[in-house]
Amino acid sequence: MKIGITCYPTYGGSGAIATELGIELAQRGHEIHFISYAQPFRLPHFMERVYFHEVETTRYPLFEHNNYSLSLAAMMHEVAIRAKLDLLHVHYAIPHATSAWIAREMLGDRYPLKIVTTLHGTDITLVGQERSYFDITRFSIQKSDGITAVSDYLKRETVDRFDVRADSIEVIHNFVEPRLYDRSAYKCHKDAFLPPGEMLVMHVSNFRPVKRIADVVRIFARIHKQVPSKLVFVGDGPERPVATAEADALGITDRVIFLGKQDSVAELLACADLLLLPSASESFGLVALEAMAAGVPVVATRAGGIPEVVEEDVTGHMGDVGDVETMADAAVSILADDRTWVRMSNAARQIAVERFGADVIVPQYERYYERVIAGDASAPAEPQLAAGGDD
Ligand code: GMT
Numbered sequence: 001m002k003i004g005i006t007c008y009p010t011y012g013g014s015g016a017i018a019t020e021l022g023i024e025l026a027q028r029g030h031e032i033h034f035i036s037y038a039q040p041f042r043l044p045h046f047m048e049r050v051y052f053h054e055v056e057t058t059r060y061p062l063f064e065h066n067n068y069s070l071s072l073a074a075m076m077h078e079v080a081i082r083a084k085l086d087l088l089h090v091h092y093a094i095p096h097a098t099s100a101w102i103a104r105e106m107l108g109d110r111y112p113l114k115i116v117t118t119l120h121g122t123d124i125t126l127v128g129q130e131r132s133y134f135d136i137t138r139f140s141i142q143k144s145d146g147i148t149a150v151s152d153y154l155k156r157e158t159v160d161r162f163d164v165r166a167d168s169i170e171v172i173h174n175f176v177e178p179r180l181y182d183r184s185a186y187k188c189h190k191d192a193f194l195p196p197g198e199m200l201v202m203h204v205s206n207f208r209p210v211k212r213i214a215d216v217v218r219i220f221a222r223i224h225k226q227v228p229s230k231l232v233f234v235g236d237g238p239e240r241p242v243a244t245a246e247a248d249a250l251g252i253t254d255r256v257i258f259l260g261k262q263d264s265v266a267e268l269l270a271c272a273d274l275l276l277l278p279s280a281s282e283s284f285g286l287v288a289l290e291a292m293a294a295g296v297p298v299v300a301t302r303a304g305g306i307p308e309v310v311e312e313d314v315t316g317h318m319g320d321v322g323d324v325e326t327m328a329d330a331a332v333s334i335l336a337d338d339r340t341w342v343r344m345s346n347a348a349r350q351i352a353v354e355r356f357g358a359d360v361i362v363p364q365y366e367r368y369y370e371r372v373i374a375g376d377a378s379a380p381a382e383p384q385l386a387a388g389g390d391d
Contacts, residue, residue, distance in 0.1 A: 001366075001369060001373075004089065016286060017286065021175075036052075037055045042263075056071065069098060069099050070099075070102075081107070084111075086369075088104075094127055098140040100115045124149075124154060124157050145375075150305070151284045151308050154283040172365060175361035175362065178357050178358070181270075181293035189267070203234070207236055207240050209239060211277075220276065223328055265287075265290060269290060273335060275287065278300065288316075292309070292352040293348075309356075
């Protein structure tokens with residue numbers, strides 16, 4: 001197949017999954033055309049059958065705000081014609097699904113370009129709920145030939161909030177490439193951060209308010225009282241000052257390290273003993289899966305789609321949003337007992353590979369593309385979804 005992929009190219013789970021998917025599909029013989037404003041951050045310099053089309057926005061004094069959505073639509077239209085795309089797969093509905101719809105309308109009857117939209121999270125639960133975006137988001141989702149959601153939770157949210165038919169959404173969970181997260185493949189950098197015998201607690205995110213960065217610090221402060229350890233933050237974003245202020249207030253500044261944005265998350269996870277993810281909401285929590293694939297137990301909130309990834313008392317523990325005490329106790333129970341840590345580390349890796357390995361998930365996308373191209377994207381009806389409800 002010839003597939004166009006559009007995603008946010010910067011740091012973030014949706015861009016990471018879109019890029020890894022393109023790479024995996026190219027390795028399986030498909031021709032992949034990334035269409036975005038910058039080269040996706042996880043894309044290596046050259047790969048056979050992988051092309052990148054940079055979307056440039058026109059600068060003109062009249063355009064006080066840039067016209068990215070239009071430039072993107074124009075580029076999608078051009079690439080569809082030149083590369084003879086079978087399908088355009090857009091990640092994150094806003095504005096990508098709208099641009100794809102414009103591109104398809106422009107193509108008209110010349111040939112039937114199919115659009116698949118993958119919903120990732122805040123396109124449904126936050127940004128798409130804004131009054132000014134709601135109608136256009138729903139319209140663009142409904143105009144897609146195929147819709148996938150990265151968790152059952154996100155599918156339910158989409159059905160409830162946007163009144164989209166349940167049988168028009170296919171759940172395809174996020175995935176990891178097991179070899180990339182094989183802990184044993186990396187030199188251990190632990191001694192660069194802390195003395196022998198101490199534990200390395202990690203948090204990886206884009207530091208947005210939804211990540212509850214202050215809770216990360218508060219949980220760690222409680223862990224540190226019982227287990228000699230350091231907290232390593234990977235990533236950056238608007239809430240970073242919150243983390244530094246909280247660490248100062250709790251008197252643990254010297255126990256907290258900020259590494260900033262890093263390309264090689266797999267290599268860093270390979271030296272972690274525990275991942276903290278106390279988010280207010282996560283449609284999936286890709287970093288939890290990445291940690292599990294690296295054999296890192298996870299302590300997280302029981303929020304959104306996280307329970308579809310983290311298995312309670314098997315690959316980690318979960319607490320309610322804001323319940324730092326429970327999550328800290330859970331973390332200590334893992335870190336202070338070797339046998340528990342080894343049991344969870346092994347289970348985490350095993351579940352990540354067996355349930356969420358690229359070899360398991362990517363063929364689901366291939367089969368779904370085939371159904372969309374054949375005009376048969378609707379899944380069998382799932383009446384139990386009518387009850388809705390959260391995790
Ligand atoms: O929707 C977002 O907030 C952005 C997006 C991203 O690019 O990181 O995150 C979402 O998509 C990820 C990949 O599917 C999921 O793992 C994250 O849980 C999800 N974020 C939220 O739901 C807050």
